Amino acid sequence: MPSSESLAAALARAGSPVELLRNLAFPPSTFPVQPEFTNWRTEQRSWLESCALLDQSHHMHDLFVTGPDALRLFSDLAVNSFAGFGPGKAKQFVAVAPDGHLIGDAILFHLDEGSFDLVGHPMVLDWVTFHLERGSYDATAERDPNSALRASGPPTLYRYELQGPTALALLEQVTGAPVPDARFFSMAEFTIAGRRARALRHGMAGQPGFELFGPWADGEAVLAALLEAGADHGLVRVGAKAYSTANLGSGWVPAPMAALFGDDPLMAEYREWLPLSKVGSIGGSLDSSDVRDWYLTPYDVGYGKTVKFDHDFVGRAALEQLAQTPPPRTKVTLVWDADDVTAAIGSLYRPGPGAKYIEMPKARYATHHEDLVLKDGERVGVSLDCGYLANERQMVSLATVDTALAEPGTEVTVVWGEQPVSAKPAVEDHQQVRIRAVVAPCPYDARDTYRAR
Structure with a gap:
């Protein structure tokens, strides 16, 4: 496919957002640095x-934005408050679509007066660039891609x-x-x-x-x-x-699925602007014909305290509606059952097909990874990012689950593997398996003391 093909053109060709994204050959984000210095x-x-x-x-990717209207640009797009946000400060910049679902997040550095550096995955940087180009902002932007994509230097x-x-x-x-x-x-x-x-x-x-x-x-x-x-x-x-x-x-979810397929005219315009090469693949056991089942809100992933209605921003009206009721889901850590994980890995050493390969230490195999979380056979959430922690000697994942089930110690089940098997190169013939898991606090490493020290 041509690298310049827009998301809108690719969607028209594929006919379905789910079919398009599930079968994209795009891998999870990788770090273009030495894999290990010791182990x-x-x-x-x-x-x-x-x-x-x-x-x-x-x-990471950098977007350097400078000019008198740079701060207004960011304020127009972020759920965050910018009250008191002066030079020498930074914040987690969270952006949503008009329907209130996540576009993504990045770190915004206020370097000097009228000078900012937005650092993170491309999803949010593309969204900001799009609005800068189409809006009436007295500001300029310079993009510095990561070392895997930078043309030279x-x-x-x-x-x-x-x-x-x-x-x-x-x-x-x-x-x-x-x-x-x-x-x-x-x-x-x-x-x-x-x-x-x-x-x-x-x-x-x-x-x-x-x-x-x-x-x-x-x-x-x-x-x-x-x-x-x-x-x-x-x-x-x-x-x-x-x-x-x-x-x-x-407890940070690194690559939530960006809500690109809404009916708002703004999103249709964005799909025409955005190259398919900037869009990530979806993977995991979540299976639906409706791409909205992959969408997340700021409240789903623990960003509720970040949302401030002291300014106008894209998606404000939708989030004001969501804020009127308690969040239906809560971000948690899931600790996977050691015996079930061992059995899944062990299936690779027996006649197959066995379980989907579990890579160590990070097990995701698509840009946006979402696995079903079940309770008594019913869907109660999604597992978003999974891997092994040597400090805990445990396989864990970040997840967002029904708030009623977010109490530590609650037992749930994670469905691992895709059915039907997608066309992504990282996905081999395999069988889905169910892995028991226990809800734990998020963040997990430091439990309730994170940020306090």
């Missing part, structure tokens, strides 16, 4: 036991994330100064190896940490200084395999 089990443990260094320079910025119990001591050693008391998702500045580095106060698994970033030309010197100081603090470099599982403990 992913040791690397997973580092952000709980010592200090993890995660190189974010290559796998290095990234604009380096990004190094330091997380774990010894992260702050390491930073004090490498900077020669006390770490500033920055609030969660506020920014600070450090001097490392003579270079000015900006830093976002972050957290992983309830542990303190910072995301450092600056011009690419400074990255090598900053990294060398971090590695040298890290030798005294148990620093572990984390590769793509372990890093891809970090969201499972922190």
Whole structure:
């Protein structure tokens, strides 16, 4: 198919959004960095036991937006409040379609007056670019794709994330100064190896940490200084395999299905604008002829507190309606039954077809992964992202389930595998299996203490 084909043209050719997306050959998002520096089990443990260094320079996409109307552009599209959002701050930017269903989320950095960097998966960056091009905004945008898609040259910025119990001591050693008391998702500045580095106060698994970033030309010197100081603090470099599982403990759903197929004229215009190459595949045991069954709202995935009605934004009216009643679903962690997982993996060693291959440590096999969650044979939710946590020695997934079943300890069942089998290259002939699971808190790594430390 031509790379320039629009989503609208591809939809007309396929006849059904579900048929189009289920059979797309597009894989899950991958991290174009070294898979392992030691082994992913040791690397997973580092952000709980010592200090993890995660190189974010290559796998995320940046959209740099500058101009007098840049803030208005973001405010028009985000469910977030922008009251008091000045330079030196960041926020999780959440966007929805006119019907209130998720387009996606990203991290918005307010760098300087009239200067922003939106960092994340392409879904939200495309949505913002579309509105900038069609609207009357005095602003310009520059896109820096990730290193797997960039035509040439290095990234604009380096990004190094330091997380774990010894992260702050390491930073004090490498900077020669006390770490500033920055609030969660506020920014600070450090001097490392003579270079000015900006830093976002972050957290992983309830542990303190910072995301450092600056011009690419400074990255090598900053990294060398971090590695040298890290030798005294148990620093572990984390590769793509372990890093891809970090969201499972922190409770972030990395690639929710974007609600692209609504009847609103705005969405029809967007489908004409959006290339099919920017659209992700769907995978998992969820099977329906209605693409809306894959859609999620901000309330489904725990973003309800982010929604603020102090400004006008795309989708506001729909979310105001949803906000009038308690959320029907709640985001949870599902801990998969060890015996059932072992049996599924073991089926690969017996005459087949057996269960769908469960890759370690991240088991998703499409851009947007949604598996059925059942209770007494009835659908009660969807499992969204799944993988293995060496710290817990457990297979877990993030899920959104009926709120009445969100109490920790509730027993449910996850359906693993596709029927009918799709045409995606990552899907082999297999049989669906049912895997018992128990509801647990979300976020899981730190339970109720996440963000508190």
